[in-house]
Amino acid sequence: MEKGDWLIVIIIIVLLVIIALLTSNLDKFFPTPTVKEAVTQVVNAT
């Protein structure tokens, strides 16, 4: 493997770590609204 090849390996590892962090913290980015919140949202909008 050449020098550039190792760089790709490092980039892949970094990407996989980012994906792992993102998926394990998905609730922080996309909190699921409770049914109550969802109903309130619809009532408010209508």
Add this chain to the structure above:
Amino acid sequence: MNLSKTIAVTEIINSLQLIKKNPFWLVTSAITDGLFILALGFFTGPVKEKITEHAVLISNQLSTLMAQEKTGLLKLMFGPELSPMTGKLALIMLMLFAITYLVYSAFQGTAWWMAKNITEQKTPYKEYLLGFAKINLVWIAVYILYKILNFILALRYKIIQKFSPTSPDIAGNILLILFILAIIAAYMSYPYLKIKSLFKTPFKITAQLIGLSAVIYLVTDFILTNTNKLPIDYSIKIIIGIIILMPVFTLLRVYAIRVLSHVHARN
């Protein structure tokens, strides 16, 4: 026609000999395939769960709104009441496709590069992986299009079935055939990173390659299905499955590279 002299048969023998000669790459390629399955499940699992959560909430709200005699499914989904949730759902789905693309390109690109090493057609890892990722931009777009069309056609077929329960799903079947063709096109594009490989290969060679690859896969599937019926421990079944299936994937890659080398080899 002397079958033993066809490219399909001579190259399957050559592929098996090459794999036998390169046990290191066979094992690393099998491990990469195993890691790919694990990583895909591990990374996409929570995202799929989120999609289900949002889809259930949206469908519940849709039922409520439709009970109020508001019609037009798409209109309601993108209406003021539901558009924030629909937008979120679309974003999470986009994230699922992006993660699938990255994980697939990283692991499968590596596995195909290893297969190239087995066939002694060495390519720099960086060059091959970048080319593989570039080609997969097209295939992921095709996959997204298939998923969208499949969803629309399945919904349409459910409505048709309400009026005519015995009607065949012609559009769905055509879409499935097109999707299988896309899978074949992708499989044939990877060995030499040529997206139009399927269309630039003589039909006789394509038919031999796909026919024998399908036979190898189906025989493996038959063995695995029957192994699953054996009265042995579940973990042993998994180990047997991995030991059989992963090298078969490597064989199919090496075989495709060897067969297509008669048409597309760069060197």
